[in-house]
């Protein structure tokens with residue numbers, strides 16, 4: 144197994160293994176490498192079948208159902224745990240998957256859930272000749288980049304994660320449109336989470352649209368979120384994956400965010416994804432109580 148870093152800070156490319164024929168020692172090594180590289184691994188040219196994709200996914204954990212997207216939940220026939228991301232249409236003219244051909248903005252998957260998926264993996268079945276690349280950013284590094292004053296401001300902050308719109312900006316099936324982040328329904332998660340396996344701290348933002356920093360006025364929330372969002376998307380925190388058919392990319396939704404470039408509507412793109420269940424809501428970063436000199440100990 145050959146492990147090559149994708150960037151100086153995070154992510155690795157793993158070659159010399161067949162994900163469809165891993166022995167236990169190889170799988171244990173992949174899990175170690177995955178943690179060591181902050182939750183992003185690319186496996187070029189694996190060409191896993193849908194059965195192989197499910198089998199590898201299940202070695203990591205139990206699977207979540209696909210997200211409810213603009214056309215509801217869509218999966219290949221007989222594979223309800225696989226999510227199709229595609230601009231293609233079937234013979235009846237119905238889309239076979241989600242997100243169309245437009246840009247998908249920075250996000251982490253399904254963070255509007257109380258227990259968001261721990262991880263996702265995506266494999267390329269058909270790719271356009273141009274565009275459709277997927278970008279990843281490093282949320283452990285983003286947190287480390289924050290000035291100390293900002294770390295303190297968000298130490299106990301919770302952010303509301305919206306489930307109304309998907310990353311392509313499309314209304315999820317059956318939901319009511321809203322433009323008010325304060326009153327719209329959503330799930331609160333800590334702005335800073337601790338990764339139990341490594342004790343790393345990561346910024347946990349979800350997606351920018353309809354996000355709301357709980358307890359603040361909308362103007363205060365917008366200003367704070369705009370400030371926080373500057374950090375993860377700096378160029379030195381980003382890996383840009385240009386797909387080849389058969390590539391598989393595995394990411395930890397706690398330690399990374401991702402986005403997708405648009406591509407020409409005349410071209411075909413078809414990706415299959417699985418999502419691994421999270422065991423609990425991301426844990427809050429509990430700041431240590433600071434004892435001020437002369438004050439009584441609590």
Ligand SMILES: [Fe+2]
Pocket residue numbers: 250251252310401
């Ligand atoms: Fe996504």
